[in-house]
Amino acid sequence: MKNFNTRNLKVILFSLCIGVLYSCGSQKDTAMSRGMQNLTARYNYIYNTKVMLNNHQLELAETYADNYDQVLPVYIAPEADNSQPNASLNIKSMDDIIKKAQLIILEKSYSNYIDDAYILLGKANFFNANYFNASEYFDYTASNYKSNLNSYTEALNWKARSLMQTRRISEASSTLDSLSPLLNQIKSKNQAEPLATMAQMSIYKNDITSAIAYLKDAIKATNQNQHKIRWTYILAQLYEKQKNDTEALANYRKVEKSNAPFEMYFNANLNRIKIKSAMSGIKTNKQDQLLALLKDDKNLEYNDQVYYQVAESYAADGDYRQAEKYYLLSIQKSTTNAYQKGRSYLSMADLNFKYFKNYLKAKSYYDSTVNTLPKNYPGYDLILKKNQNLEYLTDRYEAVTLQDTLQFIARLPEDNRMARIEAFVNPVVQMPATPTGTAFNYSQIAANPNSNNKAVSQSSFYFSNPAAVGIGFSDFRKKWGNRKLDNNWRQSIKSSAQETIQDIAANISGVPSNPDSTTVTADQGDLVKQYSTSLPLTPELVAKSNQKIIDAYYDIANFYLQELNDTEEAEQVYQKLLDRFPSNNHLAAIYYSLFLINKESNPARSADFKDKILKEFPSSAYAKTILDPSFSIKQSELETAANKRYNEIFQQYEKKAYPAVIEQVDESLKTSGSSYLSPQLSYLRAIAIGRTSTADSLITAFTSITVQFPEDKLVTPLVKDHLAFITQHLSEFKDRKIALPESDSNEFLVPAPIKNTSATLAKTQAPVNTPVTTQAPPPAVQVPVQTVKVPVDQKTTVPANPVKVNGPFSTVTSTVYYYVIHVADASLTLSSSRFGIGQFNRGNYTGSNLKHQLKEFDNDQLIYVGNFSNFEDAKTYAAGIDPQLKQIMKVPVNIYTSFIISKENFDKVAGKALLNMYLEFYKNNY
Template sequence: MKHYWAIHIKNLVTILFLLCLLAGCSLEKKSGFNRNMQNLTAHYNILFNANNLLLQKQEIYAGSYIDNYNQLLRVYQDTVYHNGTDKELEAVIAKAENIINIKEQSRYVGDAYLLLAKANYLYGNYFVADEFCNYVIRNYSDKPELSQQARNWRVRTLLNLHQLPLAKAVADTNLTVVFYAKKKYDEASVYAAHLQYDLDAGNYKTGEDMAKRAIKTANDSRLRRRLTFILAQLQELNHEPADAYASYSRIANSNAAFEMSFNAELNRIRIEDVQNNRHISRLDRLKSLLRNENNKEFIDQIYFQIAELYMADSKLDDAIKNYHLSVKNSSKNQNQKGLSYLRLADISFKNKGDYVGAKKLYDSTLLNLSPNYPGYRSIQLKSNNLQLLAEQLRIIAHEDTLQQLASLDEPARAARIDVLAKQHVADVKAAAVASTNSAFTNTNSPNAQVQTSGTPTASTFYFYNVNSLSQGFSDFKRRWGNRKLEDNWRRSNRSNSDITNNTQNITTQVGPTVLPQKDQKSTDDLIATSYKQQLVQTLPLTPQNIAQSKARVYNAYFTIANFYRDVLEDPKEAIITYETLLKRFPDGSEKPAIYYNLYRLYSNIDVVKSDYYKDLLIKGYPETPFAKVILDPDYGRKLNDKDAELNSLYNKVYDLYAHKQYKDVITNAELLLQQFPNNKLAAQLAYLRAMAAGHNEKLLPFRADLYNILNQYPNDALIAPLVNEHLSYIDANQNELATRPVVLIDNDLYDSPFAQSLIIAKPVVAVAPKPVVKQPSTQANQAPNLPALKSGAGLYSLRDSSRYYFVVNVNAGTTNLSSSRFGIGQFNRANFAPEAGIKHQLKDAGDNNQLIFVGVFHSLASVKDYARAIIPLMPQIMKVPADKYSFFVITQENLDKLADKKTLDSYIDFYQKNY
C-alpha cells in the first residue's frame, strides 16, 4: 500500500512539473491559470525570500546601531552610510524587479514596488525611496495594508530628507485612516512613525501620546522596551517625574540590553535624588559602579559616561583622562572605543587646536566605529577635509592674536610678546619630542610607515623645528667650532679670538634632547627671536592693516560656515558659525546671505528662529536676491531667464572676438554694459573690450584700459587677478611692448605673451547660498524608473593615481562651449604658471554630454583645492544655464572609460558613493 501511494505521489509531482513547464511557455498570456501560477511563485518564492532578507538586514543594522542615551533615542535603528554595494539589498532589488517584469499578472506587483522603496531607504537613496512609496500610495489605494505600509515608510524617508511639513501630512493621514478603518493593520507602526516625526519636530506632548499608543499595540518586546525608554525621556521633558520614574523602572527591571538598562537605572536614581532632595551626584554614582565586580564587562561605558559629565562641566583634562581610560578598557566593544576616540578627536580639534593629533584620532574613530553610526559619513568627511578647516581656524587664531597685540601700548605689547614666545618655544619643543618618540615607536611597529618629505611634521619652518636647529648647530660647530654670537665672527684675526679654545666638541653629534645647556638656550633664543620677529612684522598697526586683518577673519568664518553647510551637511555647526559671524561682525558685508542661510538652516530645527531671520532679511534687505527668493516664488525662474539672455548676448560678443571683429566687440560690449549695468559678467565684458582695443591701439592706452578694469571691478575674483598678471608682464617687458604698432598682435589670447606671466594669484571668494533642488514628482500612472545601484563596481577603480582631472559635465551636446572654455582658461592663467601644465580639453560622452576636463593634477588633494577655488566662480565662467552642468573629479584611468551617457551616469553614481 505504501509503495502504491509513493508511485502515485511521484506521478502527481511529475504531472504538476510538466504543467508548470507548459504554463511557463505561455506566461505572458492573460489567463486564470497563469495568474494563479504567478501569484503562487511570486508570493511563496520571491516575495517571501525578499522580505526575509530585508528583515535580516534590519536586524543587523539594529544590532550594530549606536544609541546616544544623552539625547532622545530614535525610534528606528536603520540609518546606515553605504560605501559601495550591498549584496543582500541588491538581491532584494533583483527579486522585486523580477516580480514587476516577469510576474506582472500576479497580485504582488505593488508589494514589489514597496520592496524597492524599502531597499532604497536602507541603501540611503531617500529620494528614490520616496518616489516608490508615493507610487504605491497613489496606485494601490485598494490595498489598505499595502498603502498604510507605504505611508509609514514614506514618513521615515521624508524625515531623512528633512521635509518635516510633508512628513507630518503623511503621518496624520495614516492616523486618520487607522482611526476610521474597520480592520486594523499593524497600528504600532503607524504610531511609531508619527512618534519619530514628533521627536524630530519637538512635539513632546503629542509624542508622549504616540509612544503610549505604540507600546500598547506593539507585538515585538524589544520595540516595546525601546518605546518605553523614549516614553520615559518624553515624560521627563514634559515635567512628569513620577511617570518618568515608573517608565524607567519598567526598563531597569526588564531583560533589556545592559546599556539601556544601565542608563534607565542612572536616570531613575537621578529622578529619585531630585525628588528626595538628596545631593549624591551622578558622578559619584558612576564612580561607585566602577567598584562593583558585576560591572567589569561594562567598565569602558562607565568611564565614557564619567568623561561625558566632566566634559559638560568644561573640565577638559578630567574628561580626556576618562575617555582614554574608556579606550583602554574597550576590549570587546569596538563601537564604544570608536565613540571615545571621537570625543578625543573633537577635543583635539575644537578645544586644543591640535590638528595633526585630531587627524590621527579621527582615523582611529573611523577604524573602530561601525559604519552604521549615524554620523559616520560626517566624521569621514571631516577627517578627509580637516586641513581646510584647520587652515581657516589658524587664520582666525593668528589674526585675533595680532589684533589683540596691536591694541596694547608698547610696554604691555612687549611683555605679552615675551609670554607668547616662551609658550611657543615650549610648544615647539614638546611637539618635536612627541614627534621623535612617535617616530621611534613606529619604526619598530609592524605597521610602521616611511615618512616622506611631504608628510607634515611639527613645523615646516626651519626656526620652529628643534631637530633642524640642533642639526644646524652641529654642522656649524663641525666647521667653525664653538663661537660666540657676535659681530664679525668669521674673521680669523680678530682680537681675543677663542677659536682654539672652542674646538673640543667639534665632531660631537648632538641630538635635540641632549644638547648642552648653553646650546639648548641658544636654540630656544633662536626660536623665540624668530617668532617675535614674525609677530612684530605682521602686526596690524594702521587702520588699513586692521581692516585687512578683520577681513581675513571674516572670510575664514564664512568659509567654515559654508563648509559645514555644503560639505559636511552639518546644520548645527553651520548655524553656530554663522551666528558667531553675526556677533563678531554685526555690520558685515554678507549679512543678507547669512540671514538667508540661517533662515533655511533653522527651518527644519526651530521654526521660530527661522521666521526671526526671515523677518530680518525681508525688512532690512528687501531688494537683495535673497529676500526676493522668499517673497517671489517665481524670482528664481525669472533670474534664470535673465541669466540665459545675458549668457547668449555675451556669447555673441565672444564670437565676434574669436572672428577678429574687434571694432564690433568694442561696440557690442559697451551696449551690453549699458543695458545690463553691474551684471555678473560685467568684468568679463570689460576685459573682452580691452583685449579687442589692444589689437588696435598702442601700449599706453591699453594699459590705461586695464587699470580702469581694476578700478571698476577690484574684487572680481576671475578678472582682477588676470589683469594684475597682465600689468606685471607689461612692467617687466615695457620697452619691447612700447615699440609695437599695436600692443596685441595675436588674436588668440591663449598664445599671447600675456599668458607667459608667472604671477600666481589665488582669489578669495565667498560661497553663495546652496541652492535647493526640488526633486521631480512621479505621476500617479507612471512607475518610477528603476535606479541603477551598481555604483560602477567592477568598471571603475579607486586605485591611487598620479593623474587627476577636474571635469565639468555639460548636458548639452550641441552647445558651443568656446566662451565657457575661455573663462576656464582665464582662471587657469591667473592661478597657475605655464610650467604647471594645467590645461583644459574637451571630449564627448555620447551625443548629449560634453566634458571639459582640466589637469593634470598629481594628487587628489591638489585637484580638490582646484575644485574649491573654481566652483564658486562657475556662474561667471560658464555661459550655459546652471542646470545644464555639474562637476566631478576623476582619474585618467576612469576618464578613458567615459564613452557614452550610460558609462557617464554609472561613473557619477560611483563618484557620489566613493569620493
Template sequence: MSCSAERKNILSKTYHNTTARYNAYFYAKENIREIEKIINDSYDNDYNNILDIYPEIDSVLAKTYEDKVEECIKKASIAIQRHKNSKWVDDSYILIGLARFYDTDYVNAIETFKYVNTKSEDPDARHRGLVHLLRTFTDYTEYNNATSVSDYLKKEKLNKSNQKLLYINRAHYYQVQEDYDNMVQNLVKAAPLLKKKDGKGRIYFIIGQVYQMLGFDAEAFNYYKRCIASNPEYELDFHARLYMAQVTELGKSSDLKSARKLFKRLLKDKKNKEFKDKIYYEMASFEMRQNNLNDAIKYLKESVKASTNNNRQKGQSYLKLGEIHYDSLRKYELAKAYYDSTITVLPKDYQNYEQIKERQGVLADFVKQLNTIHLQDSLLALSEKDSISIRKQIDEYIAAEAEKKKQEEEKERKRIRRNTFNQLQDNTGFSSTSWYFDNPSAIAMGQTEFKRVWGDRALEDNWRRYNKESEQDFEEVKNNTNLPTDKEDVEVGEENPETVLTAQAEKMYSQIPFSSEAKKRALTQIEEAYYNLGNIYYFKLHEEQNASSSFETLLQRFPDTENEPEVLYYLYLINKNLGRDTEKYKRRLLSQYPNTTYAKLLANPNYTEESTAANEQLKKAYKNAYELYLNKQYQEAIGILNQAMNNYQETVFTPRLKLLKILITGKTEDINLYQYQLTELIKEHPDSDITPYVKELLAASENFLKKQRRLLGTEFVKYFNQEHYLVVVYDAGKGLTDQIYPLIEAYNDANFQEKKLKTSNLILNENQSITMVSSFEDKQSAVSYFQKFVSEDVISEKTQNSKIYKFVITKDNFNIFYQSKDLEAYIRFFDKNYKNEL
C-alpha cells in the same frame, strides 16, 4: 483517495491540516525564528539613544542567513502545493513574505502580502498580511503606502495578536519618521497585550526612554520599573536601573545625595564591572543637569578610561567632552582634540556621524588659523631681537618643553603602575600590605610590564644597555688606539642629547623671518588667518561678537586687504543684528567700493532677486550676440550688447557681455585699444570668474606684439598708404585725460561730424598717457586734419601746463611705437617724413 488534496471532506482536511502544520509549515516557521535570532544577536544596542523597535536589516547581514531564507521558502511552498486544501496555506504565504522581507527583497515581499490580503478568505490571515505589509512599506521607505495601510486597518476589527503587532509596527513607522509622540502612544497601547516572548521588557524600556526624552520623568520612571519587574536580561535590567536614577524626582538636597549614592553602589557592584564606562557616563549626564560641569568632565574622563572594549561608549564620552568644551566652555582647542578622538573610535554607523565629523573639520580649521596667527606673530616678534636674545629664548622654550615632556612621562608611568596594581587587586584580591614576592600573580604581572617597557633582557651586568660586548671584545676595544671620547661614548641607536637640542634650536631659528620677503609672507599668512577666522566664527560657529572682533582686527592690521569690501559688508550685518551703529561700515563701503556686489546689496536689499532676473535676460542677449559674432556680424552684435547693458542693471554676468564687446574690438579695431580695454575690464572686475581668462587673452596679445616687434625691429615703417591716427601724448597723473578727451570730442563733433571719428584713451607708460583720434583713410587726410588741429590750438600746452606732443601715425607704426614706448624716435621719424607736407 480519501486523503487527496482535492477533496473537501473532514478526513482529507484533518489529514492535510495536521501534515501541513507539523511538517512543512513548522520547519518554515523555525527558519523564520532562526533568522530573527541572527538579526537580534547582530544588533548592537546603543543605550545612549532610544533603542530601535526593530533591528536594522541590510543586504550584507542578509547574506549570512540566505540559506535559511531559501529553506523557508522551499518548506512553505511544499505546504502550499501539497496541502492546498488545508488552513495553513495563508500562513505559509505569510512566512514566504517574511522570508523575502528579511532577505531585503521588498518588492516580492510586498506582492506576497498583497496576495494574502486579496486571495485569503480568513480575515485574521488578511489582517496579519497587512500588518506585515505596513512594516515592509516602512522599511522600503514607501511612507505614503504605509500610511494608507495603517489607515485602512483602523477601520478593521483585529484579533489581539494582530492588534498587538499593528501597534508595534505603527510605532516602528513613527520612530522612523521621528514622531515620538505617536510612537510612544502606540507602544503604550501594545503594552497590555505583550507577553514575555514578545520581549516586553525591551518595549517597556523603549517607552521609558521616549518618555524621558519628552520630559515626562514620572512616566519614564514607571516604565523603567515595569521593565525591571519583567525580569529581562541583565544588560537591560542594569540600564533600566541606571536610568531610573536619572528620572528620580529631585526635590531636595537629600534626593541629590540619594541619586549619587545609587550611582556609587552601581559602581561597586562587581556584576557591573563591564558597565563602569556607562555608569560614569550617566553620572556625568546627571551632573550636567545640575550644572556641575567640572564633575561632569571628571566622570566623562573616567568613562573614557573604563571603556576598554566598548568603542561606541568611549566615542560617546569623547563626544560629550567635545560638546561641553565647544558649546559651554568655548575652549575650541580642547574641543578639537576631543572631537578628533571621537572620530577615531566612534563607529561610522553612529547617529549624526557626518555632522559630528563636519564639526571636527570646522574645529580643525579654526585651531589651524589660531595657531598660524600665534606662530607667525611670535616669529615676527623674535625677528626684531638680537641673535643672543633669540637663542636664549629658544633655549628656554626647549628646556620648558623637555621638562613638560618629562613630567608627562612620569605621570604616565605612575598611571601604568596604578592600573597594574588595581588590576592585580581585582584579579587576585591581594591587599596593599601583601609582600610582592609572596604573590605569584603580582610577579607574573610585573614580568609582563617589564617586558613591555624593556623587552627581553638577560639577567646580567649592564642589562639596560641594548648592545654589550663580551669581556674578550672589551679587551680588544680597550687596546684599540681609536677609542671614542666621553662625548662620543653613547649607546648604539641613541643620539647625543646636545646634538638633538642644537638641531632643534637651529630648526626653530631658521623659521624666523629676518628678510623683508619672509616678513611679508608671514604677514600674508596672518592676514589670511584673520579673514578665515572671522568667516568660521560668523558662518560655522555662529559667534557674531568674535567674528566682529576678528574682522575689525583684520582691517586695523591690514588696511589694504583685498577682502575689505566683503569684510565691511559682514561687519555691517553683524553690528546691525547686534543693535549697534552700522553707519560707518555702510558709508565706507559705498564710498570706496561702489561697484562691488556688497555695496549694491547695501544700496538695494532686493539686489540679489533683481540681479537674478536680470541675469536671465543678459544670458539671452549674450547668446544672440555671440551667434552674430561667430557669423562676423559685429555691428549687429554690438547693438544687442549695448542695448542689454543699458536696459538691465549690472550683475555677475555683465563682465561676459563686456568681454564679448572687447573681442569684437579685437576683430575690428586697433590691437592697442583691444589691450587697453582688456586691462580696464580686469581692473573693474578683479573678482569675476572670467578674469583669469581675460588675463590670458591680454598676455597672449602682448606676446604676439613682442614677437611682431622683434620681427620689425625698432625701425618705423615707411609705408604710408594705410590708415592713420592722430595721437596726443601728455603727462599722466595730472588729470589731463578728463580735460583733453572732451576738448577733442567737442572739436570733432563741431568740425568733422560726417567723418565719424572715434576718440579713445590709452596708457603709454607710468608717466605718460595717450588720447587718440581714429581713423583717417590715408596720409593726406590725416595731415590735413593735423594742420587744422594745430593751427586752431585745440589743445594748448600753456593752458594745460604740460608738455604735449601731437603727431599723426600709421596703424603699423603705432603698433611699433606703443610697444617700444620710444617717443623721441618717432618724433624724429615724424619730422623727417611729414613736416615737409605741413
C-alpha cells in the same frame, strides 16, 4: 468473544489507516478529505512551524545587540543591508518553515490553513532579511484572504513591517492606514502587534506623542511579558525625549522592578540616576551615584557606559578636563560595545575640536569614530562627512587663532614681543611619565634581533622572542610610525600649540609644513622672523588681520550650514562673528542665513533679521528675494540672457569683427548695466581696441577695467599682468600704429610659459579665500573644492592610503592629473567658456604652461586642464577655479560639473556610461 473484539478492532484500525492514506494521497473536495487535510496541516505543519518560529524569535532577541544610546526598535528584525543577517542563528529552521509551508500549499490545498501557510512563508523570509519577498507574500495573503479578518490584519501588519525595514515608509504608512480601522474588530490580544508596528512607524516619523499612545495601548493588549518590558523601556525613552522626566522616571523604575534582561536593567538604572539627578539639581550627586555602580562586579561589562555618563555630566557642567579624563576611561574600558566606544571617540573629537582647539587630535579621534561606529549608526553619514572635510574647518580656525595671537603680541610692549614670539614658536611641554618608568625600546630589538639575553630568546612566548618582536615592530612602524609605548598610543602627546605650530607657520609662509622635527628646529629662526614681520602694528594691518578673521568665521558658518546641514553650529558661529565684528562686509548674507535658520524654530528672531535686511540692505539680492520669492528664477533668466549676449559678442570677436565688438559691448553695458559678466565684456572690448588702435587707447581700456572691477578675480589679475608687460616694453608698443597687430596673439602680453608646471604651481597659488554664499538662492551657492591635508606628527610616519579599485578605475598614484569640467550637452559651443578658462590660467597661473583641451562624446563634452604632476596640485587649482565657474562657463549652471582625474583613468573614459561610473567612483573615494 475476545477473538471477535480483537478481529473487529483490527478491521477498524485498518479502515482508518486506509482512510488516512487515501486522504493524504489525493486532494478531493470532500468532507472527509478536507477534515483530514485540516487535521494533518494543523498538527503536522502549522503547530511545528509556529514553535520553530517562536524559538527563532527568542534566539534572535537573545543575540540581538541593542543600542541603548538610541530609542530601541519596538520589534527586533535583522538589518536589510546585512549579507548574513542571522549568521549566529539557526537559519536552517527558517528554510524548514518555508518547506513545510510550501507542502501545505501544494498538498493541503483544501484545508483551512493556506492563508497561514502564506503568512509563514512571509515571516520566514522576513527573518531571513528577504524583505522584498516577505512583503510580496503578505500582500498576496492580504489581497486573497480578506474574508478571514485575523489573517487579513496579520498580513497587513507584517507587510508594513517588511516595507519599513527597507525604508519604504510611505508605502508602509498606507498599509497601516488600511489596518487601523480594523483593530476594534479583532480580539484584544491580537491588537498588540499591530499597535506596536504603528508605534514604530510614529517613531520613524518623529511623532513621539502618537508613538507613546500606541505603545501604551500595546502594553495593555499584550500577554507576553518580554514585550511588556521592552515596550515599557521604549516608553520611558520617548517620555525622556519629550522632556517629561516624571513619566520617564516612572517607566524606568518599572523596568528595574521587572524581570528585564540585565543589560536593559542596567541601562534603566543608569537613566534613572541621570534623570533623578537632573530633577534634584545637585551636580555631584549624579556623578557619585554613577561611580558607585563601578563597585558592583555585575556591572563590570558596562563600566565603559558608566564612565561615559560621568564624562557627559562633567561636560554639561563645563568641566571639560574632567570630561576628557572619563571619556578616555570609557574608551579604555570599552572592549565589546562598538556603539559605546564610537560614541566616546566622537565625544573626544568634539571636545578637542570645539573647546580645546586641538584640531589635529580632533582629526585623529574623528578617524577612530568612523572606523569604530557601525555604518547604520544614526548620523554616521554626517560624522563621516565632517571627518572628511575637517581640514577645511581646521584651516579656518587656525587662521583665526593665528590672527588673534599676532594681534595679542602686537599689543604688547615692543621689548616683550620677541620673547613672546619665541615662546610661542618653541612652547615648553611637560612630557607625561610612563606608567612603568622607562619605556621598553623595541626599536633596539628591531635593529639587533639577535642581541639581549639568550635565555629570553629561546623562549616560545612571543614577547620573549626578540626576532618575533622585531618583525612585529617593523610591521607596526610601517603602519603607525614611531609611536611611544604608553596608554592611548594612537593619540599624539604633543600640546595643541606644538601640533598647530607648523600649520600656522604654513599659513604665514604659504608653504606646507615640514614633518621633520630637525628641520623645524633649524627653521625656528625663520619662524620667529615670519611672526615678527607679520605683526599687525598699524591700523591698516589690524584691519587686514580682522578681515581674515571675519572671512574665516564666515566660511566656517557657511560650511556648517551648507555642507554639514548643522544649523545649530552655523548659528553659533554666525552669532560669534556678529558679536566680535558687528560691522563687517558679510552682514547682508549673515542676516539672511539667520533669517532662514530661525524661520521655523524662532519666528520672532527670524522677523528681526528680515527687518534688518530690508532696512539696511534694501537693494541687495537678499531683500529682493524676501519681497519676491520668484526673484531667483528671474535672476536665473537674466543670467541665461547675459550668457547668450556674451556668446553673441564673442562670436563677433572670433570673426575678428572688432568694431562690432566695441559697439555691442558699449551698448550692452549701457542698456543692461553692470553684471557678473561685465569684466569679461570689458576685456573683449579692450582687446578689440588693441586690435584697432594705439597703445595709449589699449592702456586706457585696461586701466579702466582695474578701476571699475578691483575685486574681480578672473579678469582683473590678467589685465594687471598685461599692463605690467606693456610697461616693461612700452617703447616697443609706442612705436606700433596698432597696439596688438593681427599677426600676434594677445598671449604675448604675459611672460612665456615655463615647462616645470609643478614647480610653478608651488610658487603661484590660485586664490583660495573665495566667498561661500549663504543658503539663499541669490547668489548661487558655491563651495570650493576642499584640499585635504593629512596632519602629520613630527615623530610619526603616515602610511599611504590603500589603493581602491572599481571596475576599470583606481586611486593608484599617477604622474599626470587633469582638472575636468563635464558639460552634459554635446550641442553647445564651448569656445567662449574655454576662453574664460584661458583668462583664469593666464591671470592666476602665469608661466605654468597649463593647457585646456576638449574631448567630445555623443551627448557630453569634457574640457580638461593639465598637466598637473600630482593630485594636490590639481586640487589647489580646483579650489581656485571652482568658485569662478559661474563667470567662466557660458552655459547653464545645472548642466556642468567639475572633478579631478588621473591620465590613466581619463584614458579609460570612453562614453557616458564610463563617465558616470567614474563620477560615482570619484565621489566615493576622493
